[in-house]
Amino acid sequence: MILEPLLNGRVVNDRLVLAAGGAWTAANARQLERLIEGARASEAGALSLDLREVRALDTYGAWLVERLVRDWQARNLDAEITGLPERYRTLLGGIHTANREALPAPSRESPLVSAVAGLGRRVAGAGHGLVPFLNMLGALGTVTTRALARPYTFRFTSFVHHLDRVGLQAVPIILLITFLIGGIIAQQGIFHFRKFGADVYVVDLVGILVLREIGVLIVAIMVAGRSGSSYTAELGSMKMREEIDALHTMGRDPVEVLILPRVLALVIALPLLTFLGSMAALYGGCLVAWLYGGMAPETFIVRLKEAISLTHFKVGMIKAPFMALVIGIVACAEGLRVKGSAESLGLQTTTSVVKSIFLVIVLDGMFAMFFASIDM
Amino acid sequence: MSDAVICVRDLVVGFGAHTVLDGLSLEVEAGEILGLVGGSGSGKSVLLRTIIGLLPKRRGSIEVLGTDLDRAGEAQARAVERRWGVLFQQGALFSSLTAMENVEFPMREYLGLSDRLRREVARAKLEMVGLTAVDGAKLPAELSGGMTKRVALARALALDPEIVFLDEPTSGLDPIAAGDFDALIRTLQQTLGLTVFMVTHDLESLHTVADRIAVLADGKVVADGPIAAMLASEHPWVKRYFRGRRAQLLAERLAQAPS
Incomplete structure (x- = not known):
């Protein structure tokens, strides 16, 4: 079952109304990310995402939905999901709590410094x-x-x-x-x-x-x-x-x-x-x-x-x-x-x-x- | 035709003169958790490895997700393999990759996602199995037994498979960790709508998570049904397994503390 993922949008009263459809699954994740990024660019003041027509949803699709919603919420704007089929409720609920903590920042060192430091360590440790x-x-x-x-x-x-x-x-x-x-x-x-x-x-x-x-x-x-x-x-x-x-x-x-x-x-x-x-x-x-x-x-x-x-x-x-x-x-x-x-x-x-x-x-x-x- | 996702018919597997599985038939329905039990050396792992194509069979047919892997072409077989995940007994994590990279590996191979999406989903998967981003940066050698199993489960689930094969998922875990793992399997099964094929020795797992139990003895499935049917069975091995001393103790404990 490969259904083309869909995301149709229109703006009504400064609210972006998106209608999602097709298969929101791993196999289509690349396309989905593009669609989501496209929707993100919108300047509308609020978001409604209708998932009624979604035929299949897995972790990838659920995460992208969550990402779009979080994006809107981060801008202190209203975002809602409508028409979520019952069978996907637990999945979306599960993904809702994921990735909340900020990642520990990786220690950034300039490559030159680390190269010199590495050389020094090697010489000292010879x-x-x-x-x-x-x-x-x-x-x-x-x-x-x-x-x-x-x-x-x-x-x-x-x-x-x-x-x-x-x-x-x-x-x-x-x-x-x-x-x-x-x-x-x-x-x-x-x-x-x-x-x-x-x-x-x-x-x-x-x-x-x-x-x-x-x-x-x-x-x-x-x-x-x-x-x-x-x-x-x-x-x-x-x-x-x-x-x-x-x-x-x-x-x-x-x-x-x-x-x-x-x-x-x-x-x-x-x-x-x-x-x-x-x-x-x-x-x-x-x-x-x-x-x-x-x-x-x-x-x-x-x-x-x-x-x-x-x-x-x-x-x-x-x-x-x-x-x-x-x-x-x-x-x-x-x-x-x-x-x-x-x-x-x-x-x-x-x-x-x-x-x-x-x-x-x-x-x-x-x-x-x-x-x-x-x-x- | 029922909606069996795994359908094994008349399977014969052996090594040299020794026949391990002798005319075995088994079906697994979509969305159920099947627990496969049997004595040590009865061929549980052999059956699992034969179904996923790691061991050759002598006779019989295996259909997974409606495809007979023997008759399927290379591309078709690969497509089916993407729709299952396997948790090996020892985890089988790639030892030179971090936990997070282990989970990302199948995504990297198959999906061609952007780096950002791949990392986000991998992190979400790790969180779903109860690990943090800090654990994700560790190498397999630095993980405890329970964490190794969790990472391995996250990797098995990386591509959102329809079936997961678990080879003794709770062996080597303490009772608390094993209980948590059982709950995790149940939650994920409900969340993701998985079909779970679980080889196990753990009576408690069988009681708490398995929808159906198949008992392997003498190279065949000798009993098949929910836990109540197992407790009622008169097959001598099944009787000893499910009504032995340890099973009695466990049954008493489960009766005292209804979850």
């Missing part, structure tokens, strides 16, 4: 971002000590489950990506070194770069994106559904039950993935050197033995567990900061990935300085 991170590190330290003293409290099943998820199940994608990266480095090396007739040094380039830096860095970034984000989302949705609070009330420390197994799984998995990733990258480099640069694999391996030493390998591997710790702690700390809404879950997951990748790179830089100063 250090605060570190607090939950340090809290988590401390809590994890406490729990680890406790677990060492009483090993039977450690959640071994949970640990193995997470090791499978972040370790074993990550192997294919890690192998693929590092294999490609190794190949790309070799191709670029051969292409540019050939100009100097130094193609053979591509083996040094691939070997040292992969073992010391790229291997561990790529794997850490992959793990931060793949497993860190899932840790944050898991813990965040547990927080939203009050599962974390439930654990608390049962006298269990969520850090012990949920976080320690996860972080430890990362700390064990990341060095293993780094090793596999580095090998895949060397393999990719070797393959490209052979197929693209025409260097026999035997030559590549002999050259590799001369170019690299155990030290290079150690430098890469030492960094891995520390990066895992950073990723795990950031992911879990951000997860626990999730508030009630879906938006907050998304925000903290993004923050977790961005922050952990940033910190992994910062950590890598600090390690580079450290190893340089001890001649490693």
Whole structure:
């Protein structure tokens, strides 16, 4: 039933007499508002609104009627409704009391001031971002000590489950990506070194770069994106559904039950993935050197033995567990900061990935300085 | 043909090997409040979700407002969906929008109103369910259980639907809030001329607001009628439900304090 809404008016003795008709319902609300606004413009001294011909009336229509009447009353003019069908009496009565209180005025601040204030707050609060991170590190330290003293409290099943998820199940994608990266480095090396007739040094380039830096860095970034984000989302949705609070009330420390197994799984998995990733990258480099640069694999391996030493390998591997710790702690700390809404879950997951990748790179830089100063 | 707004015939719904609803038939008349009861796991919510099209059915037909949603085209089905509102058990408010924005959401999607009219009507709706403009500015996480249900009801009523589906509207509310909510449903039903399809466990709601009660057991409607008919029924489950210890206590209390 779609009936065109109607509002016919004429002025009799300085009184605007309106006859409403048709369907005054949600579907026609836009048209109705125009009609009502048109009637408002009238300068007449009084208003009569006849609703006898109205075929349907819902909250929208009733509110617009009420709005017109209030408009007239606000100007201290007489306004009356006539011919209201009985069945709409309660609806109009109900809407009559609505929206009487004035809205609390929204605090108006100039956008420039609020932008500057926001920047100031962010700068001043920059250090605060570190607090939950340090809290988590401390809590994890406490729990680890406790677990060492009483090993039977450690959640071994949970640990193995997470090791499978972040370790074993990550192997294919890690192998693929590092294999490609190794190949790309070799191709670029051969292409540019050939100009100097130094193609053979591509083996040094691939070997040292992969073992010391790229291997561990790529794997850490992959793990931060793949497993860190899932840790944050898991813990965040547990927080939203009050599962974390439930654990608390049962006298269990969520850090012990949920976080320690996860972080430890990362700390064990990341060095293993780094090793596999580095090998895949060397393999990719070797393959490209052979197929693209025409260097026999035997030559590549002999050259590799001369170019690299155990030290290079150690430098890469030492960094891995520390990066895992950073990723795990950031992911879990951000997860626990999730508030009630879906938006907050998304925000903290993004923050977790961005922050952990940033910190992994910062950590890598600090390690580079450290190893340089001890001649490693 | 009667003026049934919801007409379910011979409905079969199941998951895997498990059949939940088995040849169920039910009609809801225009302008009545139907209370649907049944034991936990008897398929009350499944029936509700099947009627509103969230679950697939195996057999049978469902007609809502004279339209069979299976046979209706996309546009026709959307048009029917606009004529009902649903209150989910947990409220299902959009967590990143304020209470007011939650109520405005369906209006924004469907009606293309001016900002002013949309806000005014949304505020009026919130007031109709007993909330203030201050509550309207809160996020769902900041609302109490009763307020969440009220906002969800306001959102279900946003487009002035003809039918509202309520999934356990009073569960998780204290008796006072539940009583208020019952009164609210009754008032709104009278004011807006709604048809209400209510899944509930609350005996008091059934006594005070339901015009008719349908009892779901073994995948079928086993009893159907006003509360007096339920009290007289000899079906073992219906008997235990309406004449059990808690029901007795409630009946005594209602008899002592006639409203």
